[in-house]
Amino acid sequence: MALPLPLLLLLLPPAAAARGAPGAYVWPWPQKISVSPNRSCALHPGLFHFEYSAASAVQPGCAVLDQAFVRYPGIIFGPGPWLSPDRPGLKQTMKNSLQVLVAVPECGPFPEMNSVENYTLILNDHDFILKAHTVWGALRGLETFSQLIWRSDEGMFSVNWTEIVDFPRFPHRGLLLDTSRHYLPLEVILETLDVMAYNKFNVFHWHIVDDPSFPYESMTFPELNRKGSYNPISHIYTIGDVKTVIEYARLRGIRVIAEFDTPGHTLSWGKGVPGLLTPCYAGATPSGTYGPINPILNKTYEFMASFFQEISSVFPDFYLHLGGDEVDFTCWQSNPDIQAFMKEKGFDNYEKLESFYIQKLLNIVSSYGKGYIVWQEVFDNNVKLRPDTVVHVWRETQPSPYAFEMDTITKAGYRVLLSAPWYLNRISYGEDWQEIYRVEPLNFEGSPEQKALVIGGEACMWGEYVDETNLTPRLWPRAGAVAERLWSSQSVTDVGLAYDRLTHFRCELLRRGVQAQPLNVGYCEHEYFQH
Numbered sequence: 001m002a003l004p005l006p007l008l009l010l011l012l013p014p015a016a017a018a019r020g021a022p023g024a025y026v027w028p029w030p031q032k033i034s035v036s037p038n039r040s041c042a043l044h045p046g047l048f049h050f051e052y053s054a055a056s057a058v059q060p061g062c063a064v065l066d067q068a069f070v071r072y073p074g075i076i077f078g079p080g081p082w083l084s085p086d087r088p089g090l091k092q093t094m095k096n097s098l099q100v101l102v103a104v105p106e107c108g109p110f111p112e113m114n115s116v117e118n119y120t121l122i123l124n125d126h127d128f129i130l131k132a133h134t135v136w137g138a139l140r141g142l143e144t145f146s147q148l149i150w151r152s153d154e155g156m157f158s159v160n161w162t163e164i165v166d167f168p169r170f171p172h173r174g175l176l177l178d179t180s181r182h183y184l185p186l187e188v189i190l191e192t193l194d195v196m197a198y199n200k201f202n203v204f205h206w207h208i209v210d211d212p213s214f215p216y217e218s219m220t221f222p223e224l225n226r227k228g229s230y231n232p233i234s235h236i237y238t239i240g241d242v243k244t245v246i247e248y249a250r251l252r253g254i255r256v257i258a259e260f261d262t263p264g265h266t267l268s269w270g271k272g273v274p275g276l277l278t279p280c281y282a283g284a285t286p287s288g289t290y291g292p293i294n295p296i297l298n299k300t301y302e303f304m305a306s307f308f309q310e311i312s313s314v315f316p317d318f319y320l321h322l323g324g325d326e327v328d329f330t331c332w333q334s335n336p337d338i339q340a341f342m343k344e345k346g347f348d349n350y351e352k353l354e355s356f357y358i359q360k361l362l363n364i365v366s367s368y369g370k371g372y373i374v375w376q377e378v379f380d381n382n383v384k385l386r387p388d389t390v391v392h393v394w395r396e397t398q399p400s401p402y403a404f405e406m407d408t409i410t411k412a413g414y415r416v417l418l419s420a421p422w423y424l425n426r427i428s429y430g431e432d433w434q435e436i437y438r439v440e441p442l443n444f445e446g447s448p449e450q451k452a453l454v455i456g457g458e459a460c461m462w463g464e465y466v467d468e469t470n471l472t473p474r475l476w477p478r479a480g481a482v483a484e485r486l487w488s489s490q491s492v493t494d495v496g497l498a499y500d501r502l503t504h505f506r507c508e509l510l511r512r513g514v515q516a517q518p519l520n521v522g523y524c525e526h527e528y529f530q531h
């Protein structure tokens with residue numbers, strides 16, 4: 001039961017009055033928030049804790065929340081020591097616990113596409129409670145709570161009386177990391193998962209292998225990583241590493257969707273599996289170079305069946321990303337066996353050969369009870385797709401602008417993910433986050449039914465020029481612009497207000513030990529090395 005609050009500031013959409021006021025810097029911005037301008041509660045770092053409400057359907061023993069309850073006091077208060085004796089100010093009540101109430105009696109086990117992330121926060125003298133439908137929603141609410149707390153000049157931790165009703169606009173809010181072009185150490189991936197959770201991202205798209213290297217340790221085909229990685233000792237993800245990533249993500253409400261991109265982007269696969277790739281020809285003889293996966297051999301599909309059986313069991317998410325982008329046809333063109341096969345099948349173009357391969361692969365993956373996401377070319381090339389396929393739009397202009405592609409794919413009835421305007425590996429001088437922020441995913445021709453097929457999007461960080469030395473500053477806070485676009489209401493578009501909150505959030509990231517780059521001129525109370 002909530003008491004009627006004396007709320008002067010109703011921030012929906014964010015009012016200019018919020019500019020600069022402590023207690024209203026949440027990133028991404030909640031769906032509905034009202035913050036009292038003059039009433040607050042005090043928290044003491046030594047006393048404050050999180051508690052399962054007696055009415056909660058989930059009780060102690062749920063690792064997702066047990067661990068969050070341990071993690072968040074550290075995030076909120078830092079390691080201490082806390083300089084001033086924390087006494088409430090005048091008119092402040094001390095609150096020693098946040099009650100957490102989850103409605104559904106389930107502790108996961110894994111977040112899914114359809115997991116409900118709604119939560120409400122009610123903070124005042126009478127109620128100090130976080131209510132959520134699921135544990136995943138409770139995690140989102142804990143993150144918001146952590147961002148509401150501020151420190152007065154006297155060093156008091158305070159939180160204004162606040163009411164928040166919040167839920168995501170899109171269910172799929174992802175970040176892609178590329179661990180093939182440069183290897184990213186396990187710690188870097190885990191740190192990124194932490195910062196993703198601060199931004200309410202809920203999908204880690206792991207573009208784990210590609211042409212340059214194959215760092216995934218395969219149980220079934222150990223030669224893949226032995227021969228295909230940069231270094232089979234130091235530059236691989238062991239089975240244990242992969243499990244660690246999946247569990248770390250799970251505890252933060254993040255799904256891990258692995259991408260094993262074929263038939264292109266597979267040069268590193270060929271080293272460990274002789275005969276898998278198409279031999280390219282120079283005239284009448286093999287040139288010694290290799291092209292995409294060889295689609296005409298039965299043993300190719302035997303390999304794929306065993307390999308994806310392993311992948312389907314290692315990665316618990318319903319979806320696998322099967323890639324399918326940028327298949328280079330020149331090698332297929334040069335190879336006489338491929339020519340003969342195409343003649344026999346009556347394929348008059350290479351898209352048909354590609355489709356032949358992809359269809360067989362999709363059947364294999366479906367037979368393991370998995371769903372799949374594919375890059376847009378698979379759709380563009382008219383591959384027969386299962387109706388529940390998700391198509392991932394990445395091309396900015398070619399062959400058509402992404403808005404047109406979104407229209408075409410949804411018109412055909414497929415669900416779609418947007419990444420085209422969100423390639424964060426591309427950088428330019430100045431505040432390029434604004435362009436990222438201004439993107440409206442539903443800004444294309446199309447019926448409401450079509451728009452409903454847009455399930456979200458992903459920020460992408462391709463690895464040609466990115467490794468552990470520059471990943472974090474290049475990602476944050478820029479990826480935050482995508483996070484807010486995918487979480488917050490469509491009406492949250494004011495770049496000026498976003499600038500204030502994102503600047504504050506970036507300082508908060510520094511305080512939390514994340515080396516996030518600045519948006520523009522200024523300073524933070526806690527600079528990076530002071531955290």
Ligand SMILES: *[C@@H]1O[C@H](CO)[C@@H](O)[C@H](O)[C@H]1NC(C)=O
Pocket residue numbers: 006007008038039
């Ligand atoms: C705080 O806000 C309430 C409700 O708007 C108002 O009645 C009260 O006078 C304010 N108190 C102060 C000290 O400004």
Ligand SMILES: *[C@@H]1O[C@H](CO)[C@@H](O)[C@H](O)[C@H]1NC(C)=O
Pocket residue numbers: 009018021022023024035036037038039040160
């Ligand atoms: C939160 O409360 C403080 C102190 O009462 C006040 O200065 C601040 O403006 C409030 N924040 C908002 C967003 O109203």
Ligand SMILES: *[C@@H]1O[C@H](CO)[C@@H](O)[C@H](O)[C@H]1NC(C)=O
Pocket residue numbers: 116118133167
């Ligand atoms: C979550 O919020 C959305 C948007 O308001 C609403 O449609 C849905 O019913 C809510 N779900 C639950 C379980 O509260």
Ligand SMILES: *[C@@H]1O[C@H](CO)[C@@H](O)[C@H](O)[C@H]1NC(C)=O
Pocket residue numbers: 298
């Ligand atoms: C490949 O498999 C198909 C279908 O099982 C079979 O008809 C064909 O003879 C096989 N080809 C070779 C070269 O083994």
